[in-house]
Amino acid sequence: MVFNSYEFVLIFLPIFLLAYNVLRSIGRKKGNARVLVDLCIILGSLCFYALFGMRNLAIIFISICINVCTAIPMSFMRERGIGISLFGREILIHKLWLSIGVILNVVLLLFFKLWGVFLPIAISFYTFNQISYIVDLERGDIEKFDIMNYLAYILFFPKLLQGPLMGYGDFDKEVKAACEKSFDYEIFLRAMYLFSIGVFKKVIMADTIGRAVDANFQWLVGMGSIEAVLTAVFYSFQLYFDFSGYCDMAAAVSMMLGIELPINFDSPYKAVNIVDFWKRWHITLTRFFTKYVYIPLGGNRKGEVRTYINFMIIFLISGFWHGTGWTFIIWGAMHGVLYVITRWYGKHRENAKINDVSVGGAIVKGIKILLTFIYVTAAWVFFRAETIEDALILFGQIFKGGVRSFSNGFSAAFQIDELWYILKVTPLMKLSNAWELCAWIFFACSAVMIFFFPNAVRRCKEVKLGIGTTLLTVLLLVWSIVSFGGVSTFLYMNF
């Protein structure tokens, strides 16, 4: 079940919220709120995930078994500090056990990514959470293994599918705090406000733009220069609206439960350089890689060259994590190379101040933002393209020159009914390229939302609630919910 579905919004969420609040209230009175809250999260999340099919459930069950079998003996051995001698070195056995657990998690992930008959839903995310959990347990960051707490952490449905990645410590703190809270009208309204923005970003913006991008990526050679540029830029927009829309919804649902998730997107396309970008885009993944890969690799403690190599390793792993194939590796490498150059430049030029985003006036800042956006967009082309050749074709079309009408599929994607009415009642319909205008309207609206609107999570916390925000919430919700379905169109035009 995904957040943007009738089943989730109209059935699952209301029932779960009701059950959660009733159980939490009973638990608080009886002094066992944590148990009931964990139980509610586990059962609710299993129902949520089970709707993706039993084979997905089976795989997550295997993953849980691997990690329970890692965590319990590891805790036991760690308490006793048992060591063995291996290759002439004294090794604590729980560390060895942890290594086996981490390897098994990675093998499970690689197996399905590389050779699996199907890719289990959310396997990348929950595998990272599993690794993070057992590593933290070994390090002593987690006091003791508790099966209920562990299951609630791994299965927590708002973050299960696409993150954000959250350390157990932070999650535990939030759940503890949630157990003390009761239903709060204000928090609910703010969460609904955030949910409505998230679902709007996903359903109205990302999905519409996605249809146009898909159409053009299927026929790259048919594009003129402007259309090729627009396709690349729209894909950047789509990715942002899709992923950040999901994260907004996840944060909102979690907020309704009294559990705050970390911010995962912080207006990333407002970044002034690539280092800044990675502090704003998929923030929790960057944190995960920093904590569990970069630092264990030595971080910046082993000299400058080694630091840069570590950065490159992180970005290449990130590329591979996003998808198999050279296009993802190139995407990771592009980010890695510019990241290293930017860090090097920042280190060796005294006045570079790459971390100070306030340097320069508005125009300079605008240019920096634009250049960063162009580079990130160019890298996204590889991320989206089926093959390297396809990506190069798109770049070729950009520089080929010539103005052509937009392709039918691209243009049609933006001809949503809402715009049809606007065009119909205004003189715009008389323009020869009225329908192409829809693409430009989408472009303008997207750009304004991305480059000028404040971050949705922060906005929801700061906004003054009133009838205006309530009406806006209802409008966005209703607009998005009625857009979930659509009518099955008849594709068999030629019989």
Add this chain to the structure above:
Amino acid sequence: MKDNTDLSKEKLNTSSNNSRKYRRLFISFWAILLAAFVLVGGVVVYVDPFFHYHKPIPGFPYVVDNQLSQNPGMARNMNYDSCIIGSSMTVNFDTDDFKELMGLDTLKLSCSGAYPRDDYNMLSIVFDQTSYARKSNPVEAVFFAIDIPVMAADIDTVKYERPEYLYDNNIFNDVKYVLNKDVIMQYIFRPIVQRQGTDLSEAYFSWWTPDYYNIQWVMHTYEEPEKVEEELPADAMLEATKENLEENILPFVEEHPETQFYFFFPPYSILYWHNVIQENSLEATFVQYSYVAYRLLQYGNVHLFYFQNMGEVTDLNNYADYSHYKREINRYMVECFASGEHQVFTSEQMQMELDKMRGIINEFDFEDLFSKDW
């Protein structure tokens, strides 16, 4: 200067005021949200553009262009005493012709690309005695296009995944219909703005305008199948055809002796037969035709028509592709349903018709047709 007690009271008051304010907003939120849903859902249920709940409301310009979504509702809630079932071979029928020539109120329930299972699904709704349609009128006649090429398909194969919420009796999944932007915008508001509904007698008409029906267009778009070297055994498709007949078609004929079934083999062009020859399945196809005819002719309420050996099939100016014929031919078929021309009464007669078809195929100069640059 306020003392501590005053400050505490003030804080409490503010907190209490805020709490009341948010409670009011919370109630307002739900009230507005529910009102919006009721309004949207109410309009959809009232107009009911897919006829899921009731017959059409008088005067509303309904747009009927979506076979998958609108056929089930039409079959349940329209007033009709006969219906047209089948693939795109049936879309160009004008139901006014049935009224004029046979005195029947006919409903077109075409499903382009239909497999026998699709026909079964539609007939199940048509013969559902609990529907408004059946309570109003019995089914006097069914006009059914038999497409031999799909008769050997798996008996459960359907052309497209159905929007189940429009087919089942589960009211909970109706939310996908009731709260659906496409339904509201394209099937309620847009017809109101354009003030133009579909003439039901012409619903689902093919998008090909008369200009498309010419040999140049047909040959220009024709894709010749690759020649298959090994000939398909004559009985290769018999078992599957038998299963399809017995599972998906004949049960309705048997269970409804009061209904007259007009089965017909649509007049595909000569290029269809060229495809069959290329696929090396000519004998197997003829055997299929004979078998289907034999089985259908066992029933007293069946009227079988064989149109494929009409003179028109060799003139590609009557077609828009290798199989789709122009509207005049549909009109002619209705005339035949009324007059009995082209009707086949016995298996022997069917064999004669097939022999005639074989003769047409043998005499046709395919070499000449393909030698030209179209």
